[in-house]
Structures are given as structure tokens and as C-alpha cells.
Amino acid sequence: MKTWHRFAACIALGLVGGAAFAVHQVRGDYADKQVHNGQWSANTNQGTASASALTRAKVALNGLLALPAKEAMYFITRTDSEGRPLEGRCTYTVTGGELDARWWSVTLYKGEGWLVKNAANRWSVAGNAPARDAQGNWSFTVSPNPTEGVWLPTGGTPHFDLTLRTYHPRGALLNDPANAKLPTVTRKACA
Amino acid sequence: MIRNWMFPIIAGLLVSAFAWQGVLLATPYALMSKAMDVIGARAPANSFAFGELSTADNQPIVRPSPDLVYSSCVFDVSKGPVLVDVASVPGHYWSLSIFDARTDVAAVRSDRDTGGKPARLALMKAGQTAPQGYEPVTLQYDRGIALIRILFSSPAEYPVVDAIRRKSTCKQV
Numbered sequence: 251m252k253t254w255h256r257f258a259a260c261i262a263l264g265l266v267g268g269a270a271f272a273v274h275q276v277r278g279d280y281a282d283k284q285v286h287n288g289q290w291s292a293n294t295n296q297g298t299a300s301a302s303a304l305t306r307a308k309v310a311l312n313g314l315l316a317l318p319a320k321e322a323m324y325f326i327t328r329t330d331s332e333g334r335p336l337e338g339r340c341t342y343t344v345t346g347g348e349l350d351a352r353w354w355s356v357t358l359y360k361g362e363g364w365l366v367k368n369a370a371n372r373w374s375v376a377g378n379a380p381a382r383d384a385q386g387n388w389s390f391t392v393s394p395n396p397t398e399g400v401w402l403p404t405g406g407t408p409h410f411d412l413t414l415r416t417y418h419p420r421g422a423l424l425n426d427p428a429n430a431k432l433p434t435v436t437r438k439a440c441a
Numbered sequence: 442m443i444r445n446w447m448f449p450i451i452a453g454l455l456v457s458a459f460a461w462q463g464v465l466l467a468t469p470y471a472l473m474s475k476a477m478d479v480i481g482a483r484a485p486a487n488s489f490a491f492g493e494l495s496t497a498d499n500q501p502i503v504r505p506s507p508d509l510v511y512s513s514c515v516f517d518v519s520k521g522p523v524l525v526d527v528a529s530v531p532g533h534y535w536s537l538s539i540f541d542a543r544t545d546v547a548a549v550r551s552d553r554d555t556g557g558k559p560a561r562l563a564l565m566k567a568g569q570t571a572p573q574g575y576e577p578v579t580l581q582y583d584r585g586i587a588l589i590r591i592l593f594s595s596p597a598e599y600p601v602v603d604a605i606r607r608k609s610t611c612k613q614v
Contacts, residue, residue, distance in 0.1 A: 256446060260453030267453075268460030276468060297546035307468035310544050313504045314476055315588055317538055321549050352553075353534055353592060355508050363504030367497040373507040378594060405497075415506060417534055417592070418553060 276307045285427045289333065289435065290325040290414065292427050312363055323351075323423055325414040330437045336411060338366075338404035340440040341393035344375075344412070346433030348386045350423050351416035353377060356433070358392065358402055358410050366405035375402050394441065469544040476502055477542075477586060481515040487523050487613040489514045489589075491606060494599070510602060512589040514611035519583040521614045522565035524575055527589055528608040529559050534592040539564060542582035550576075562587075572614065587611055 283295035283305065295301045296309045297318040309316055316324060329335055330342060344356060357374035360366050365373045380388035380400045390400035392412070404410060412435065416423050422430035479501050484490035491512045495505035505511070516523040527537045529552060536551035537560045550560040562578050563571035564587070571577035589609060593602050 253445075253449075256449040257452055260446075260449035261456045264453035264456035264458075265460045268457030268462075269464050271457070272461045272464035272468075276465070297540075297544070299545050301545075303462065303465040306544055307465050310469040310472040311503070314472055314502050314544065315538070315540055315586065316504075317536070317549060318546050321536060321538070321551065355506065357504075357506060357508075359504060364500055365495065365497040365505065365507065371496065373495075373497070376508055376594060413504065415508075418551070 272307075275304055276311055287325070287428050287430060287432050289327040289329045289331055290432050291327070292323055292325045294319045294323075294427065296324075319419070319424060321418070323416045323419045323427060325416070325427070325432060326411055327414075327435060328409070328411040330435045332437070334437060335409055336392075336435070337440065338394055338407040338410055340404075341391065341397070341438045343389055343391055343436045343438055344402075344433050345387065345389040345436065347388070347431060349377065349416055349432075350419065350421040350430075352418035354414065354416045356390075356402070357413045357415065358404065359413060360405075360407040360410050363411075363413075366403075366407045366410065368403035368405035370396070370401070370403050372401070372403055375400055392435075470542060473540070473542055473544050473586075477515045477584060480513045480586060484514070486515055486517050487611055489587075489609055489611045491603070506590075508594075509590045509592055510599070510606065512591075512606050512609060514587040515584070516564055516587055516611060517584050517613075518564050518566050518569070518580060522563045522569050522571060522575075523587075523611060523613050524572065525560070525562045525564060525587050526610045527560040528605050529555065529557055530591050530602055530605050531557065533598075533602065534590075536590050537562065538588050538590070539578055539580075539585060540588065541580050541585040545581075547580055547585070548578045 285292045296316050354377040355374045375390050380390045391397040392402045394404045394406050489512045495507045538549045539547040561575045563575035
């Protein structure tokens with residue numbers, strides 16, 4: 251093999267390998283300033299000039315035009331409370347207490363973050379929708395078919411994620427999101 | 442044998458590092474450019490496009506919130522400052538966020554920040570001057586997106602919210 255053949259082969263491999271690794275990272279779970287809280291994860295550095303190239307690329311792909319943490323914290327989960335991927339054929343109960351924010355909602359997305367077609371034309375549950383018990387706790391159902399109470403349809407998509415938006419977060423939600431009290435997502439049954 | 446491959450491998454590793462960093466750096470610009478094209482097709486540059494509610498059939502950008510109504514302006518300050526006036530929507534969360542071409546947030550003003558008064562920002566690059574009465578926001582890039590989010594809690598509120606938001610303007614000086 252001639253010298254230039256060796257250079258050409260290594261440079262081509264380097265080009266493809268470097269680009270492929272970057273794509274893998276952007277689509278993967280890791281980012282700097284990534285906070286994990288149970289099955290939820292959030293980024294506290296999005297939208298800021300100090301964000302790393304990787305964080306900026308990930309946010310551009312999965313949440314373009316997202317607000318910085320002081321204005322809104324976005325928590326995303328792709329698994330239930332036992333770590334199993336969220337599946338559109340299954341029924342889940344989302345349970346939580348009062349969240350320390352001006353307003354919150356939970357939205358269901360597929361893929362990189364797209365609303366899922368469903369017959370009910372419903373894609374999110376706002377914080378004021380579920381009824382509270384005496385302790386201020388609430389719950390709603392995520393499932394492919396209608397249920398009693400507040401229902402968020404999966405639209406039958408194979409896999410989905412849930413995004414918890416908290417606008418004007420306060421207290422632990424903003425300052426200690428890894429330890430803030432967040433909703434739980436419990437799988438009940440699968441069709 | 443090893444000697445023959447040493448420099449080609451070093452060259453390959455260097456190229457891979459550049460390719461890795463290049464993809465990471467280029468991704469935000471590429472996706473923001475695409476978003477500006479999509480949003481820019483709905484209204485001329487330096488003017489607001491008042492988007493409809495987000496649904497499965499209306500998703501101009503990734504991860505839209507169906508609880509918010511969005512108004513967006515693709516701005517270009519290369520020929521002068523762009524003035525953004527946002528009408529306040531009483532009793533509702535609203536915010537104006539300015540994103541540059543790298544996706545960084547250059548400014549955010551919400552009803553909390555303005556005390557319920559309208560927001561008035563002058564988007565400009567270094568060397569330009571903000572007109573009186575406008576808060577200057579100096580940008581690192583000429584182009585970007587100004588985005589208004591307004592929360593509404595029931596569909597019945599939409600006509601009122603829609604009428605108020607259409608008083609907001611984005612215009613070049």
C-alpha cells in the first residue's frame with residue numbers, strides 16, 4: 251500500500267468516525283449540566299452562552315428555542331419509575347403533589363419531540379386540570395384508550411416521552427432540581 | 442510496518458477530532474437556520490408571524506407546547522436595529538425571548554419582569570443605537586428569532602388572547 255493510500259484511509263476513517271461520534275453524542279443522554287432526578291432529567295445550562303457545544307447541539311435538536319432555567323425548567327422522562335421505556339400500548343398513572351412554579355404542564359411527545367396524533371386532540375395536561383386530594387396530591391392517566399378522570403392519550407405511538415414544563419420555577423425546582431419533588435410515572439398494564 | 446502507519450493514524454485522529462467538534466458546532470446553526478426558513482416562510486423578515494395553536498398537524502418547531510400560543514419574528518439587524526414591542530396580556534403568563542443564530546438566548550422579558558407592562562426591546566449589533574424608550578439588546582449575530590409565548594388555560598380564552606397579541610410588532614428602524 252502506498253503512503254498516500256494509508257493517509258487517505260486514515261483520514262476518511264477519522265472524518266466518518268468523528269462525525270458519527272458527534273451524532274451519537276447529540277442523540278445520546280449525556281450533556282454537561284444535566285440533572286437527574288429519578289427518571290426525570292433536565293438541563294440547567296440550556297440557552298446560555300456558557301453552554302458547551304454538545305449541550306447547545308442537543309438542545310437545538312430536542313428543544314430548539316427552549317428558555318433558560320430561570321424562566322422555565324423542562325424535565326423529560328423516557329421511562330417509567332422502574333426504568334422501563336414508555337410504550338404507547340401501556341397505561342400509566344402520573345402522580346404528584348404541588349410543584350413550586352407559577353404554572354406547569356405535562357406534554358406527551360414521540361421521537362425527537364413531536365406531538366402525537368390522537369382522536370381526542372389532546373397533547374398535554376395542565377397543572378390546573380387534575381383534581382387535588384386533601385393533601386394537594388393529584389394524578390392523571392396516560393394510556394392509548396380513554397379512561398375516567400384526566401386522560402392523556404398515547405395515540406398508539408410505539409414509544410414516547412413526557413415533558414414536564416415548569417414556568418417561573420422557584421425553590422428546589424430552580425435551585426436544586428436533582429432533589430426537587432417531581433411526579434412519578436407508574437406502569438399499570440400493557441395491551 | 443507500525444512506522445508506516447504511525448503518521449497516517451495521527452492524521453486520522455486529528456481529522457476525527459476536527460470532524461467531531463465541527464459537527465457539534467455546526468448543528469445549532471444548521472437547525473436554527475432551518476427554523477428561520479420555516480418561520481420566515483410565514484411572514485416577511487422583521488415582522489411577526491402569529492402562529493396558530495400547536496397541534497399534531499401544526500408543529501413548525503420541535504417540542505411545541507399546546508398550552509402556549511406562539512408569535513415569532515425572524516429578525517435581521519444587519520441594516521439597522523429591529524424594534525420589538527410586545528403588548529401585555531393581563532392575567533396571563535407571557536414572555537418575549539430573543540434567540541441568536543447560535544440558539545443562545547440574548548434576552549428574556551416576561552410579564553414578571555415588566556410588572557405587567559408592555560416589553561420594548563431594540564435588537565441591534567455593536568455600533569448601533571437604540572431609540573429612546575427601548576431597552577437595547579446587543580447581539581453577536583445579525584439574524585435570529587424573537588419569540589412571544591402566551592399561556593392560555595382554556596380554548597375559550599383564545600380569541601381574546603389572539604386579538605391582544607396581534608398588537609405586538611417587530612419592525613426595522
